[in-house]
Amino acid sequence: MNKTKKLIFQSAIKIFSESGYRGATMDEIALNAGLAKGTLYYHFKSKEEIFNFIVEEGLQILENQVVEVQNTSIGPIEKLIRICRIQLTFLYGYTDFFKIVMSQLWGTERRQNELRQKIRKYIYEIEINIKIAMENGLIEKGDIELMAFEFFGSLCSSAIYESIRIEKIDLENIIESTIKFTLNGLGINYKEVNYNDK
Template sequence: MNKTKNLIFESAIKIFSESGYRGATMDDIAANAGLVKGTLYYHFKSKEEIFNFIVEEGLQILQDQVAKVQVMNVGPVEKLISICRIQLTFLYGYTSFFKVVMSQLWGTEDRQNQLRSKIKKYIDEIEVNIKSAMEIGVVKKGDTELLAFQFFGSLCSSAIYESIHNEKIDLETIIDCTIKFTLNGLGVSV
């Protein structure tokens, strides 16, 4: 990503996080990035295009890390533990991005449908490992898609916990507790 697009990326996340999608304006995004509005329009035709860009770029950061886990020569439970650690570290490192994503998950507009589709693609990566763990008898038989969504949701809940507790939290403690809780829910002792 070039320097200007990175400025727009960071600025848009901040503005969407603070003002919501409806309250955010191209003027606000440009001003926060220290750019003239024309530069913004040179790169993006609309606020929705910027929104889709930040979602695509932000989720790609997460998916790139998970792709590395998927090719590791370890078992499915170890992969789930790594995914848990990656997702929580990502959510805590990109809190404003997480707020933007969560605020737009519901609704019927095209950007919301696209967002859900991208989240589903990520959750599919979790499901692959749950299926593998079931096949080797480490995880109890069940609806793998539902379990993958629950796995994802429990990790997101930890990030919500942080947003409510403004004091400094110990990320490693949160990660360890969440890994134990989530894997215990799948029937895996850790």
């Protein structure tokens, strides 16, 4: 991502998270980025194009880290634990981005349908590990797709907790507590899992 696109990326996240998709304008994004309106239009023809760009780039950051974990030789439970850590660290590091994604998951407009497909692709990576763990008898048999969505959803819920609380949160405590809760939901005793990722 070049310098100008990075400015647009950061500005658009701020404006979309503060004003919502409907309230955000190209003028606001350009002004906040310190760019001439013409420069913004040179890179992006519309607000929707900018929205798709920030979603694509933001989710790619997350997905790249998850793919790295998938390419390691550790077991499926350990991979799920690492994915928990990655997703939670990402959600707390990019809170405004998370707000945008959550606000646009519902609806029937094209950008919303495309966003759901991108999220679905990410959740598939979680599904892979749940399926392997199930095949190896590490997780009780069940609906793999539903479990993957529940896994993803429980991690998102902890980010909502942070956004509502006024007091400063301890990220490491949140991560540990959420991992434990999420794994327990899959029938895995977190204390009994041996992993070495700290």
